[in-house]
Structures are given as C-alpha cells and as structure tokens.
Amino acid sequence: MNIGELARRTGVSVRSLRYYEEKQLLTPQRGENGYRSYDPSAIERVRAIQFYLGLGLSTSEILDVVLCSEHDHETFPCDGTTNQAICPEEVGFYQDKLAEIEAQIASLEKARTYIKQRLDQTRKVASV
Amino acid sequence: MNIGELARRTGVSVRSLRYYEEKQLLTPQRGENGYRSYDPSAIERVRAIQFYLGLGLSTSEILDVVLCSEHDHETFPCDGTTNQAICPEEVGFYQDKLAEIEAQIASLEKARTYIKQRLDQTRKVASV
DNA sequence: TTAACTGTTACGCAGCGTAAAAGTGA
C-alpha cells in the first residue's frame, strides 16, 4: 500500500504520515522506486496514533510510553474501544496526564464562565 | 521603565514583552540609547494581554477585537475583574470563542474519562 | 505525452525559551 492509499483509508494527510515516520511512529518499507510501502496493519496503527494524539500525548510520548515494545505487552494498537491494563511504569505517566488534563479543563471552564458573563452583560445592556 | 523592570513587575518574560511588541500589542518609546521605555500603564496592559491569552485568544485577535480602538469604547485594559459590555461587532466573535472552548472542554473530558478507565482497569488487574 | 502520484527540502504558524554577539550604564 502506497502513502496515498493509506492516507485515503485513514483520513490522515500524506504530510502527517510522513511526519509520523519522521518521529518514528511509522516505519514503512521502501520499494525499488523509493516509494513507501505500508502493510495493512499500518491502518490501525495510524488510527491509534491519532487516538493518542487526541488524548493530548505528544509524538515522543506516544513513542516512549505507548509503543513501549520493551515492556513487551500488547498496548498497541489501541483505538480507545478496548481497554486494557497499563504497565506499572506507565501508571505515573497517565496520572500526570490526568492531572494536566484536569488543569486544562479547569482553565477552560474559567474562560467559559468569563465569556458567558460578558455576553450576559451585553444582553442586559442591549435590552435596557 | 526599562524592559527588565516591566518584566519583573508583571512576571512576564523579557522575551514575551518583545514578542508582544512585535505583534503590536505594546508600543514602547525608545530612549536615546535605543532602550525601550515603558510608562506605568504598560503594567496593566501586559496583565490584560496575559488575561486574554489565557482566554484562548491569539495575539492578532487581541489586537483586532480587544484593543479595537476604532470601536472607541473602553474595553482595554481588562483584567477579568471588571465586566463590561462587548460592542456588537464582538458578540459573534465571543460566541464563536465560547463554542470553541466548549468543544475543547468536551474533548478533554473524553480524554479524562478514557484515562480514568484505563487507570481503573489497571487497579483491578493489580488487585486480582 | 500527459496526469496523477511519489520523493525530498524547506518555509510558515503561535508563543515563547534560549543562545550568540555586541553595545550601554553605573
């Protein structure tokens, strides 16, 4: 499978796929012509990458923690539908991530409250 | 007031102050030696910039919408403690921002839920 | 030949951190 087809089948841009490769999240073979050649498993791999990026993990974190082949337990691929245990080394990491996420939520909720207030203020003024 | 003092008094880095100037959010005078010279009002101006950045506005949005001197109404400086009406032109903008923020919150809440589940799974496995 | 795909290289964005090389002021 060439890069274009993988892009179509995952909905991820060609640019992103090359970027993931640069970050070593994907390691396609190369044909005689130099074209990247992906095997079908790359599809779920890409979906997993997207999923973890959506969780707020950076590419290097995905590489270090999630792909962690050295831990030798099947955490990857993961599309969010199957939940499985995290290896002990990752527990602290996920706890930190959780704290980060909750801090971000708190910050955004403050912003939301403030903007709502201003919009309300504006409505009052407009109706007077 | 030189840039270093403004940095100390606002808690904002010198680099950030220069960046705000590059983005035209600050326009200090220049001394004979070429040093930037800020008047005291710059302090609250910087605080306001930080506040709006915290709301998720970009520097250009802050310049366009918040500083909007062309609207000729006192929206700046604003530190979040004083609520005042938004001019009509800005209402749509803030509504969009609000929608953005709520989408981000929803996304982060999904991430939070997922991570919590995985941590829970791990606890179960560990206790079995 | 042409059109569609692929390759590499590289600049742009946002909000800075950080370092380099050089002038200024007490």
Next chain:
DNA sequence: TTCACTTTTACGCTGCGTAACAGTTA
C-alpha cells in the same frame, strides 16, 4: 575594568499545511 542590562538576529519546539522542484507510473 567589570557586571548587569540592553540591543538585534536567529534557531528550536509541536503537528502539521503548503509550496517547489523532480522523478515514477499508468
């Protein structure tokens, strides 16, 4: 002189978008 402060210039980071220029393939 030295030390702290200032200046400008510029590269790095993150996850790509978007060319540009060139080879490949149907």
